[in-house]
Amino acid sequence: xxxxxxxxxxxxxxxxxxxxWPALAESEATLKVTVKSELxxxxxxxxxxxxxxxxxxxxxxxxxxxxxxxxxxNVPERFEIKGDDMYxxxxxxxxxxxEEDANASCSVDKFKHLYTIDSTDRPLTKAYAVFVSGMGSxxxxxxxxxxxxxxxxxxxxxxxxxxxxRATAS
Amino acid sequence: xxxCGRQRLKLFGFGLTTLLFFSTSPALASIGAGVGIGxxxxxxxxxxxxxxxxxxxxxxxxxxxxxxxxLISEGVDPNWISxxxxxxxxxxxxxxxxxxxxxxxxxxxxxxxxxxLENQVVPSGPVGIGPAAATKLRFTVGDGKxxxxxxxxxxxxxxxxxxxxxxxxxxxxxxxxVYFIIKKYFKVSLSVRAKxxxxxxxxxxxx
Numbered sequence: 001x002x003x004x005x006x007x008x009x010x011x012x013x014x015x016x017x018x019x020x021w022p023a024l025a026e027s028e029a030t031l032k033v034t035v036k037s038e039l040x041x042x043x044x045x046x047x048x049x050x051x052x053x054x055x056x057x058x059x060x061x062x063x064x065x066x067x068x069x070x071x072x073x074n075v076p077e078r079f080e081i082k083g084d085d086m087y088x089x090x091x092x093x094x095x096x097x098x099e100e101d102a103n104a105s106c107s108v109d110k111f112k113h114l115y116t117i118d119s120t121d122r123p124l125t126k127a128y129a130v131f132v133s134g135m136g137s138x139x140x141x142x143x144x145x146x147x148x149x150x151x152x153x154x155x156x157x158x159x160x161x162x163x164x165x166r167a168t169a170s
Numbered sequence: 171x172x173x174c175g176r177q178r179l180k181l182f183g184f185g186l187t188t189l190l191f192f193s194t195s196p197a198l199a200s201i202g203a204g205v206g207i208g209x210x211x212x213x214x215x216x217x218x219x220x221x222x223x224x225x226x227x228x229x230x231x232x233x234x235x236x237x238x239x240x241l242i243s244e245g246v247d248p249n250w251i252s253x254x255x256x257x258x259x260x261x262x263x264x265x266x267x268x269x270x271x272x273x274x275x276x277x278x279x280x281x282x283x284x285x286x287l288e289n290q291v292v293p294s295g296p297v298g299i300g301p302a303a304a305t306k307l308r309f310t311v312g313d314g315k316x317x318x319x320x321x322x323x324x325x326x327x328x329x330x331x332x333x334x335x336x337x338x339x340x341x342x343x344x345x346x347x348v349y350f351i352i353k354k355y356f357k358v359s360l361s362v363r364a365k366x367x368x369x370x371x372x373x374x375x376x377x
Binding site: 009010031033034035036037038039040042043044045046047049050051067069072073075087089128143145158159160161162163164165166167168169 | 199200202205206208216224232233244288302303347350351
């Protein structure tokens with residue numbers, strides 16, 4: 001009886017070694033993939049804007065400020081842009097929501113944020129939209145933004161919003 | 171919210187026509203984001219329930235100032251893609267290698283998925299513009315073999331990805347078993363004695 005127990009214990013020990021040992025030889029498993037090693041990068045200058053004070057239903061734009069999106073990568077790139085809601089300064093509570101319809105007139109607690117391509121204003125949406133394709137390495141694109149305030153708002157004071165510019169390989 | 175606004179307007183009358191909207195000065199520094207891989211195409215069909223390690227992904231700060239970055243995915247349920255770090259701070263010109271994983275749920279639908287793995291600067295207001303650079307990821311999920319098959323795939327994937335840890339556990343278990351066997355079936359005694367004492371004992375025995 002003792003002999004059988006001994007044999008079983010030794011067998012368990014050997015089995016555990018057999019299962020565990022291959023792990024020592026193999027590294028972490030990775031997928032079969034094809035990869036394009038290239039630098040895709042974009043920089044924005046300046047990265048913070050100032051519209052100043054604005055009246056209800058009033059409009060302000062960045063005509064006086066030169067905003068440049070630059071291809072810092074080594075391949076042609078596609079630039080996309082999206083907007084966001086307006087937040088209370090330093091917080092996460094939404095003060096005004098982003099109006100995504102270009103034709104909508106100014107309304108309560110909704111603001112429009114527009115970008116200009118070929119002299120046409122287009123509304124920023126919460127999904128990315130392409131605004132330039134095939135931008136060569138070191139190439140720049142001047143970005144012009146415009147904001148339209150709500151007709152009335154339940155909040156006043158300093159507010160914050162964000163614009164995202166994404167680069168991908170063309 | 172709307173009512174509150176109307177009350178406020180009534181209180182202050184028509185004098186309240188402007189808002190202090192954006193107040194700080196624009197930052198003149200250039201901020202930038204980059205990734206070192208333009209595209210990743212997975213050449214094999216992935217199985218529902220599987221967890222897969224993608225090639226290490228370099229992210230870089232191409233701006234001329236320190237910035238905070240967040241790593242996000244777009245195109246599929248965010249729970250499908252995970253990163254070794256989700257938030258990081260990089261000095262100007264600094265880069266970091268990031269591990270990323272695809273974790274398919276047991277009920278993942280078959281099909282081809284196009285995803286963006288995005289390195290995005292966390293913008294700061296009043297109107298912050300956050301640059302982001304993205305790697306295109308394309309993969310295909312094959313037909314599942316039922317929930318049991320997907321669960322088996324999940325177990326296999328976790329074993330494959332954590333082999334070293336599992337090995338360590340096995341080795342510890344082995345050591346425990348070996349100790350148990352030796353303790354139970356063998357008697358090992360160790361003793362330490364001074365050499366002089368040993369010689370003296372031998373001399374006594376010889377006499």
